[in-house]
Amino acid sequence: MAETIFSRIIAGDIPCYRVYEDDRVLAFLDINPLSRGHTLIVPKEAAETLDQLSDESAAAIGRCLPRIARAVLAATGATSYNVLQNNGAAAHQAVAHVHFHLIPKQGDGAGLGMVWRPTDLPAAEGEKLAREVAEKIAD
Numbered sequence: 001m002a003e004t005i006f007s008r009i010i011a012g013d014i015p016c017y018r019v020y021e022d023d024r025v026l027a028f029l030d031i032n033p034l035s036r037g038h039t040l041i042v043p044k045e046a047a048e049t050l051d052q053l054s055d056e057s058a059a060a061i062g063r064c065l066p067r068i069a070r071a072v073l074a075a076t077g078a079t080s081y082n083v084l085q086n087n088g089a090a091a092h093q094a095v096a097h098v099h100f101h102l103i104p105k106q107g108d109g110a111g112l113g114m115v116w117r118p119t120d121l122p123a124a125e126g127e128k129l130a131r132e133v134a135e136k137i138a139d
Contacts, residue, residue, distance in 0.1 A: 001046040001047070001048060001096070001097075002096065004095050004096055004097040005095055006040075006042050006095055006097040006099060007046060007097060009026070009028065009042075010026055010042065010044050016028035016029070016031075017029035017031075019039060019068065019071070019072075020041075020064060020067075020068055020071075022060065022064065023044070023060075024043060024044055024045065024056065024057050024060035024061075025041060025042070025043055025044065025057075025060050025061055025064050026041075026042050026044060027039055027040065027041045027042070027064070027068050028040055028042075030101070033103075034101075034103050034110060034111055034112055035076075035078075035103055035104050035105065035106050035110035035111040035112075036076050036078075036104065036106065036110070037072045037075060037076035037078065037102075037104040038101065038102070038103050038104065039068060039072055039101070039102040040099050040100070040101060040102075041061060041064070041065060041068060041099065041100040041101075041102060042097065042098070042099045042100075043057040043058075043060065043061060043098050044057070045057040045098075046097065047097070047098050048096045048097065048098065049087040049088060049093070049098060050085060050087050050098055051087070052098075053098050057098075061100065065083070065100065065102070068102060069081060069083075069102055072102055072104055073104065076104045076106070077106075078104035078105055078106055079105075080104070080105040081102060081103055081104045081105055081111075082101070082102075082103045082105065082111065082112040082114075083100055083101070083102055083103075084100070084101040084103060084112060085098075085099070085100045085101070
């Protein structure tokens with residue numbers, strides 16, 4: 001995988017406002033935040049997208065994410081937040097290294113804005129797709 005700004009931060013080549021670190025995960029404040037407390041949670045493992053991440057690194061993020069969320073809420077006074085994770089350029093991933101955004105929602109309207117465009121899932125299509133995905137998980 002090519003070097004990224006996150007791999008350079010993990011290596012200590014670029015400073016960051018570190019809020020959490022263990023042997024698999026680094027969390028730090030985003031320097032271009034959408035709201036106060038916007039935090040990036042990054043696996044130390046070099047993987048571009050979530051599907052390429054090892055089970056061990058994914059589990060490590062899963063273990064620390066709730067603790068980081070509680071701390072950010074307590075420090076900022078926010079009561080709501082978004083967790084955003086993009087995979088691939090078409091999905092708006094700007095840095096080719098897995099990362100999660102924890103974005104507090106403040107009463108001032110700061111934070112993540114979203115447009116949600118739901119569609120219908122016909123029963124036959126849902127049954128077929130669910131079966132196909134379940135089979136791929138079992139492989």
